[in-house]
Every structure is written in C-alpha cells, then in structure tokens.
Amino acid sequence: MAKITQALLCGIDVSLQSLDIAQSDGFAKRIPNTIEAIDAWLSTLPEGTHIALEATSIYHEAVLERALECEHRVYVINGKQLHHYREAVNQRAKTDASDAALLLRYLTHERSHLEPVTPLNAQQKRLWRLLKRRAALVRLRTQAHLSLGSLAETHAMEKQFIGSINAMIKELEKQLLVLARELGWEEQLQQCQSIPGIGRLNALGLVACFHRGSFCRSDKFVAFLGLDVRVRDSGKCVGKRKLTKRGDSEMRRLLYNAAMSFARDPQYKPLYTRLLESGRSSTAAYVILARKLVRIAYCLLQRGEYFDRERFKSTCGAT
Numbered sequence: 001m002a003k004i005t006q007a008l009l010c011g012i013d014v015s016l017q018s019l020d021i022a023q024s025d026g027f028a029k030r031i032p033n034t035i036e037a038i039d040a041w042l043s044t045l046p047e048g049t050h051i052a053l054e055a056t057s058i059y060h061e062a063v064l065e066r067a068l069e070c071e072h073r074v075y076v077i078n079g080k081q082l083h084h085y086r087e088a089v090n091q092r093a094k095t096d097a098s099d100a101a102l103l104l105r106y107l108t109h110e111r112s113h114l115e116p117v118t119p120l121n122a123q124q125k126r127l128w129r130l131l132k133r134r135a136a137l138v139r140l141r142t143q144a145h146l147s148l149g150s151l152a153e154t155h156a157m158e159k160q161f162i163g164s165i166n167a168m169i170k171e172l173e174k175q176l177l178v179l180a181r182e183l184g185w186e187e188q189l190q191q192c193q194s195i196p197g198i199g200r201l202n203a204l205g206l207v208a209c210f211h212r213g214s215f216c217r218s219d220k221f222v223a224f225l226g227l228d229v230r231v232r233d234s235g236k237c238v239g240k241r242k243l244t245k246r247g248d249s250e251m252r253r254l255l256y257n258a259a260m261s262f263a264r265d266p267q268y269k270p271l272y273t274r275l276l277e278s279g280r281s282s283t284a285a286y287v288i289l290a291r292k293l294v295r296i297a298y299c300l301l302q303r304g305e306y307f308d309r310e311r312f313k314s315t316c317g318a319t
Contacts, residue, residue, distance in 0.1 A: 009111070010051045011103030013096045014060040022100040024108065030096070033059060038066050045072065050116075052107040054079055054099070064117065065125075073116040077103060078246065118213045127179045127208060134172045135250035141165045173201065180204055185211075191300045194307040195293060197262030205251045206297045218298040225251055227291045243287065252290075259289035267309065 009024040020030050021041070031037040049072045053060045060076070067074050082099075085106055091098065107114070120128070141162055148158035177200070180189060185207050192203035215221040222228050226247030232239030245252070263272035263286065275285035300307060 008046055008049045009104060009107050010045070010049060011100045011105070011107060012051060012053050012060075012063060013099040013103065014053060014056050014063065015096065016059050018096070019063060020096040020100040022097070022104040024104060028097065028100070033062065035062060035066065038063050042066055042070050042072075045070070047071070048073065050107060050111060051075070052077055052103040052114075054082055054103060068117065068119040075107060075111075075114045075116055077106065077114075082106065115213060120212075123179055123183050124208070124211065127176060127183070130172050130176050130179070131205065131208065131250070134169055134176070137165050137169050137172070138250070141169075176201075176204055180207070187304075188301055191304070191306055192297050195262075195296055195300070196265045196268060196307070196309075197258040197260075197293060198297070199258070199261075202254050202258045205248075205254055206294070207301065209248070209251060210298070210301050215298065218295040221298045222291055222294050223247075225255070225294060227252065227255070227287065227294060255290040255293060256286055258293055259286040262289055262293060267313070 006024075011022045013020040015033065017033055018030050019033050019038070019041075020028075022028050029041075031041055049067075051063075051067050051072055052075045053064060055076050055078055064074055064076065082102065086094070086102055089102075089105070091102060144158060144161050144165070148154040148161065180186065185204075188207045188210075189200070189203045192198050192206050193200065198206070209225060210221070213220075213224060215224065219228070223244070224247050226243060226245040226249075228244050228246075229241045230244050231241060243252075262268055272285055272289060275288055276282065280288070296307065296312075299305075
C-alpha cells in the first residue's frame with residue numbers, strides 16, 4: 001500500500017532585512033531577505049509546498065516570485081485579517097518568530113478556504129507595476145490640487161506641477177496599452193469598452209484583474225475587486241452593510257467613475273433613478289451600478305462576447 005504523505009506547510013513573516021520561517025515539520029529559522037538566501041532555502045523544500053506570507057509593501061515580492069517559479073502554492077494573507085486571527089486565538093506575544101508560527105497555524109486550519117496566488121509572467125508583472133505607479137500619480141495630483149490650488153500665490157506652481165503629472169500619466173497609459181497588445185488582450189479590451197461607461201483605462205484594469213485568477217462565477221470576481229458587501233446581522237439586529245474593500249482601491253475608484261458615466265446615459269439613467277427612489281443614497285446607487293458593470297464585464301470576458309444594448313434593456317427593464 002502506498003504511503004500517504006502530507007504536504008509541507010510554511011509560514012513566513014517578512015521584513016526588509018530578513019524572513020522568519022516556521023514549517024509544519026518543526027523547522028524554524030531566520031534567513032536574510034536576499035535572492036541567494038531565498039533560493040538556498042527553497043531548494044530544501046519538497047515539491048508542492050504550501051507557503052503563507054503576510055502582505056507587505058514590496059518586501060514579500062522576492063520570496064513570492066521565487067516560490068512561484070519553483071511551482072509552490074503561495075498564499076498572501078491580509079495583515080488586518082491576520083491581526084484579527086491573532087486576537088481570536090488569544091496569542092499575546094507579537095514577534096517576528098511568533099508571527100511566522102501564526103501564519104503557519106492559519107494556513108494549517110484555513111487552507112481549504114484560501115486562494116493561492118496565480119503566477120504572472122514578466123509582462124503582467126510590469127503592467128501591474130505601471131498601474132500602481134499611475135494610481136500613485138493620480139493621488140499626488142489630487143493632493144497637489146488641494147494643497148496648492150487654494151492659494152493665489154501658488155496657483156501658477158500648481159498648474160505647472162499638475163501639467164507635469166498629467167504628462168507622466170499619459171506616458172504610463174501609452175506603455176500600458178503597448179503591454180496589453182503584447183499580452184494579446186486587445187479583443188478583450190474592446191469587449192469591456194463596449195459596455196456603457198467603461199473607458200479604455202477601466203477596461204484595461206478589468207481585463208488585468210480577470211487574468212489574476214480563476215474565477216468560477218461573477219461573485220468571486222466582484223469579491224476580488226472588494227465590491228462585495230459585508231453583512232453583520234444578529235437576531236433582530238440588522239447591521240449596516242459595508243463594502244469589504246479587499247481588492248485594489250484604484251480599481252474601485254475607476255469603477256465608481258464608470259458607474260457615474262453609466263448613470264448619465266439616457267438609456268440607463270432610469271436604473272439609477274429607481275435605486276434612488278428605493279431609498280438608496282447616490283453613493284450606494286453608484287456602487288450598485290459599479291458592481292453590475294463588473295458582473296457584465298465578467299460575463300463578456302468569459303463568453304468572448306460584446307455588450308448587447310437591446311438584450312440588456314430587455315433583462316433589466318432599462319428604457
């Protein structure tokens with residue numbers, strides 16, 4: 001009879017200088033956060049090892065990429081989620097080593113509910129880096145406008161500075177479209193852009209997110225973008241509904257803007273009006289429409305189809 005072997009599990013606490021590692025075989029060690037040290041450690045792991053990392057700014061990227069290249073299954077855990085787990089299991093100590101052990105414990109008990117990271121090729125990695133840089137420039141532009149635009153003495157400086165930022169944003173968008181063509185996403189971009197309210201950048205973000213994982217249904221795709229609703233009810237108490245906001249914040253901003261554009265279309269404005277008449281605030285109505293746009297985009301990308309206005313009108317009652 002063949003011997004059943006259990007997969008090795010690892011929890012890694014990441015910092016700028018080092019990686020604290022806890023393994024299910026009892027191994028615990030600290031190694032430098034360098035490519036050489038990471039490769040040396042990965043070479044000791046059996047095939048198909050499961051690794052849990054806490055998400056950091058960029059410090060976890062090296063071990064994440066090297067582990068994926070070795071075809072291990074890697075799970076990136078949200079820091080806030082891990083904090084709540086620490087409180088739930090009453091772990092009083094918080095050190096790098098104890099955090100690694102906590103990640104291992106979390107992976108051991110929750111692995112069946114976690115989604116492993118999907119490996120990205122070099123072009124996809126670069127595209128995501130450029131998307132994040134663009135988002136940073138957009139935030140900087142907003143801050144500059146609020147800080148400098150309110151004073152007459154700094155108005156000229158604000159205009160010059162924002163002009164430079166806009167030029168950088170346009171250059172990044174050109175590079176993003178080149179990468180999208182290299183990845184063969186042109187038709188999928190057109191499918192998303194056929195949806196009212198979805199522009200070139202919204203389409204690029206949706207297609208990039210669509211290729212980040214394997215989504216079996218639209219609910220999964222909505223949750224990946226952080227547009228799913230957190231429900232907190234108990235007995236007769238009905239809690240306030242809030243978005244989980246687990247996904248990329250810039251994508252949610254773009255989709256909210258797309259929903260506003262969708263609601264201005266005379267053919268679909270009645271949908272927005274009905275939401276307001278049902279008691280929703282304008283913000284809630286736009287979020288609902290953004291979620292609808294995501295579901296439509298998911299269906300079109302799954303089926304390889306283009307948006308059909310007549311079909312949408314008949315199913316949603318838009319006039």
